[in-house]
Amino acid sequence: GPYFPAVERYDNMIYRRCGRSGIDLPAISLGLWHNFGHSDDFKNSRTILRRAFDLGINHFDLANNYGPPYGSAEENFGRIFDKDFTPYRDELIISSKAGWDMWPGPYGNYGSRKYLIASLDQSLKRMGLEYVDIFYHHRPDPKTPLEETMGALDQIVRQGKALYVGISQYSAEDTEKAAKILKELGTPCLIHQPRYSMMDRWVEDGLLDVLEDRGIGAIAFSPLEQGVLTDKYLKGFPEDSRAVKDGRYLQAGAITEELLDKVKQLNGLAQKRGQSLAQMAIAWLLKDRRITSVLVGVSRPSQLDDNVKCLDNLEFSQTERSEIMTILNG
């Protein structure tokens, strides 16, 4: 049936300012990397997006190659957007990216102007949108001059195809350089999208300082280590889990006894805080004000309900902090 979003959708979500910009983002955003491809259940994808928006999650993150097959998450998002979200376009922040392999030949990968401009045109067509709110270069490309890649991002904004631009997985050093070029071009870098979780803390080693200094926001991807930082693998390997049913990026073999032992200890600590482990893992990132938003994926709407409840407790006592660090470093 027709979708009428919850009237109280903005009442409980927390919105944080993205660096030194004019944009607030929800503390929790939704990524469409998994569960929105042609091999996934369209009805479920649609229910997830509706639930997200009802919860005040008004930022949806895509990329040219999300699926499978590549492009299909954008296509399905476009179908759902057309049916359910057209009246709410101005309430949404929709992002896409280019930087990984997308189409054959020399112009469908990495960081050339040729690739970025063509890829965003394709993404807009698939999604049925006139513009995206944020367009990212998806990963650093050491073989293309940064001036060309950043120049392409600036051109895209001037063409009206994106309102803001960002970069993903750039090192602290490359972020400094990219931010400087973008600033000179007159298109400031809005946001950086790094991998960041309790178990992958590389951003703490310089990147977050650069972002703060330059006024760039941060949105953390894979905050739950693709599901490992939840209680789901503590009692075996569920048939419908990513590690079992997908296995492209999260292999069951990588979830070792040693890893599960840490997860179990973290889960115990989360319970003492009155939180699920998923909630604690997200709260752990949000305790740093430099993290604008935490970008989760979900395979069902109930996981969204679970995750947003983290907002009830974002504080960590000194004891909790040191207990957690002992487990993580153990």
Ligand code: NDP
């Ligand atoms: P997460 O670490 O949040 O993992 C998501 C998975 O965790 C879900 O599919 C689900 O797995 C499980 N999960 C989520 N919530 C719960 C819960 N409450 N209880 C139990 N299990 C839960 O993030 P992703 O790895 O999916 O990445 C999130 C987004 O980040 C992507 O969609 C994408 O937008 C972005 N991203 C960006 C990248 C980049 O290079 N810039 C790279 C990777 C991701 P299950 O299916 O087992 O139920």
